[in-house]
Amino acid sequence: VRAVKAAKRSPIYRRVRRRLRGPAPCDVWRDDDQRAYIVLFPLDGEPDSQSFFGFAVSSDDYQLWSAGVLSLALSADGWRVRHHAQEEKESLIAP
Amino acid sequence: VDLQTRRQFLGRALVAGAGTTLFYRLDLGGESRSEAAAATALDSDPGFLMGRVVSGSGDIFSLVDQDSHLRAVHLGAQSHVWKQGLWDESGLAVDDCLYARGEVDADGVFVVDKLWVAIHNFASQVVAPDSRRPTLLLPTGDTRPVPLIDRTEIVLPNGRTTRGDASPLRRGQHLQVIGFGSDPLDGNFTASRIIAASSSGSSNGGPDAVDPAEVSSAPICGGSPDATCAYTYLGVTSWMCCKVNACGSGGFSTCNPVPNQDACCGACDTSKHQIAWPNITNCGGNTCNFACCSCCASLPKLSCGFSVSCYQPCTGKGITAPISDCGPCVRCVGATGCKGYDHVKFDLTACAFTYLGGNLNTGLMDLECTVCLPCPP
Numbered sequence: 001v002r003a004v005k006a007a008k009r010s011p012i013y014r015r016v017r018r019r020l021r022g023p024a025p026c027d028v029w030r031d032d033d034q035r036a037y038i039v040l041f042p043l044d045g046e047p048d049s050q051s052f053f054g055f056a057v058s059s060d061d062y063q064l065w066s067a068g069v070l071s072l073a074l075s076a077d078g079w080r081v082r083h084h085a086q087e088e089k090e091s092l093i094a095p
Numbered sequence: 096v097d098l099q100t101r102r103q104f105l106g107r108a109l110v111a112g113a114g115t116t117l118f119y120r121l122d123l124g125g126e127s128r129s130e131a132a133a134a135t136a137l138d139s140d141p142g143f144l145m146g147r148v149v150s151g152s153g154d155i156f157s158l159v160d161q162d163s164h165l166r167a168v169h170l171g172a173q174s175h176v177w178k179q180g181l182w183d184e185s186g187l188a189v190d191d192c193l194y195a196r197g198e199v200d201a202d203g204v205f206v207v208d209k210l211w212v213a214i215h216n217f218a219s220q221v222v223a224p225d226s227r228r229p230t231l232l233l234p235t236g237d238t239r240p241v242p243l244i245d246r247t248e249i250v251l252p253n254g255r256t257t258r259g260d261a262s263p264l265r266r267g268q269h270l271q272v273i274g275f276g277s278d279p280l281d282g283n284f285t286a287s288r289i290i291a292a293s294s295s296g297s298s299n300g301g302p303d304a305v306d307p308a309e310v311s312s313a314p315i316c317g318g319s320p321d322a323t324c325a326y327t328y329l330g331v332t333s334w335m336c337c338k339v340n341a342c343g344s345g346g347f348s349t350c351n352p353v354p355n356q357d358a359c360c361g362a363c364d365t366s367k368h369q370i371a372w373p374n375i376t377n378c379g380g381n382t383c384n385f386a387c388c389s390c391c392a393s394l395p396k397l398s399c400g401f402s403v404s405c406y407q408p409c410t411g412k413g414i415t416a417p418i419s420d421c422g423p424c425v426r427c428v429g430a431t432g433c434k435g436y437d438h439v440k441f442d443l444t445a446c447a448f449t450y451l452g453g454n455l456n457t458g459l460m461d462l463e464c465t466v467c468l469p470c471p472p
Contacts, residue, residue: 027102029102029106031102031103031106031110033103033106034106034107034110036106036110038102038105038106038109040105047149048149048150048157048189049149049165050164050165052105054105054109055109056106056109056110065110066109066110066112067109068109068112068113070105070108070109072101072104072105072165073150073157073165074150074151074155074156074157074165074167075118076155078118078119078120078121079101079104079118079119079121079167080116080117080118080119081104081105081107081108081116081117081118081119082108082115082116082117083108083109083111083112083113083114083115083116084113084114085113085114
């Protein structure tokens, strides 16, 4: 709950929240390897992929480490996870 | 891809920063995951998949499943695809809506055993007979001419089958209709199999429970102090998708409508092991007693969620399923199963039907269902 609150308090959440499918995260978990909580909100993506806006929040002090658009899709090489670059991100979260 | 792996990769990509791309290579043809590891809940079944194909070609596709998750589907050498009424004549394509049975491998890839594209199934009645386009009553109450093709099977009440000619069907006759298309309700539907009902059946799998041999203190019901007895009902089952439109895997904007909350029992889910029962005590405030349509059967009044143990005598497979909906309306059909039962008394979800070895395109199969009730005085 604290990690979700930390993500929602961030300026970037306020900037993208209108583009999210809803205010509730679709998945939250603690990643011990990264020492972070990962909070994912669903985005409307391309029909052949699943897209999320993700926040990585430090599990030590609940500071926001990273945020961005992630997509999961099947490619010829297997599953492909992308953390989109800024310009792609803008197009994915555009209205 | 399983949840743990998916989280691991999403987390890594997020922390690594913008521009990161990670791949999780699939080992097609790898080991199958054990049933125990894959099973998540009593009535969920990892061997059943329904959804819409969103990308892919050849033998690997991605699909959005009943839970809106992206899944990988692999068509292997042993996979069979039913499409437009034929087996293995055409492959999968983007936007195909499907039901599939198979197994999940170690990478989370669903390896198909059998797969049905845009298949629909509904109980109906003949409104206006015609040899090639009989007008049928749809589940919504509308009527519509339903086209046949040359290979459409018409299974008559005596068990005989004709092809491509519906002229033996009579006005008012009860039917089970199976076919393909995007939606029977908008006319985009072709019948591939029509099973005609008769006004009477034999005593084999007939109207009543086999009595008294089937009423016994059986281990299945445990040693309850209420002297619980096992009652086994013999008959035929159809398959259903929880009253969502006409029933089937095609014709919906997302392919997978949400579990029908309006169903008699509140939450009916095609992707789980569930059963409809024709006689239910409290069907969302409505009456549920469909003991007679083309013929009759005596079945006890049970409640939503009541546990029914079903055994498919032809494949030797069994399940225990909760009652999740009202139906079917009991009717008699030609005895075509291995046991020769002829009263359609049960309706299984597509998931349960295929788990027991049924082919959705066949539409019906013999079934023996046991319930535990107080013993006779």
